Amino acid sequence: MKYMVHKIHAGEELERGYVVIGRNGSVNDFSDVVYPGDLRNCEKCHVNDSYLLPLPDGLLPTTTERDFFDPTLPVSAACLSCHDGQDAAAHAETMTSGLGEACSACHGQGKEFDVEKVHAR
Numbered sequence: 001m002k003y004m005v006h007k008i009h010a011g012e013e014l015e016r017g018y019v020v021i022g023r024n025g026s027v028n029d030f031s032d033v034v035y036p037g038d039l040r041n042c043e044k045c046h047v048n049d050s051y052l053l054p055l056p057d058g059l060l061p062t063t064t065e066r067d068f069f070d071p072t073l074p075v076s077a078a079c080l081s082c083h084d085g086q087d088a089a090a091h092a093e094t095m096t097s098g099l100g101e102a103c104s105a106c107h108g109q110g111k112e113f114d115v116e117k118v119h120a121r
Helices: 002-013 074-080 086-094
Strands: 019-021 027-029
Touching (some): 074 086
16 A cells, blocks of 8 residues: 555656556556645655654565566665656665665665655755
């Protein structure tokens, strides 16, 4: 759900669009959805800075069957749901190893590319 909700909200901003195949094979194209607010306002849905890195331990990977790789680890899934180009996917994959995701090294709180800084309004 977390991946799908972010994708739908990003809608027209996505490079690759977003289509969900639903019940009985229905095709639901969200590629033209326009979010009625500022997508950078993470607090609209997230509470207590829950969108900031590092994310809590124990979060499960997300199934992303039609994406660049599957499954996608939690931080990568959150980021790639909006930043859906091949360059972003390559960056996420490069920053992931058998030890986990290294996203917080640059995008964690207080870091140079802190999520809060790069999404600042």
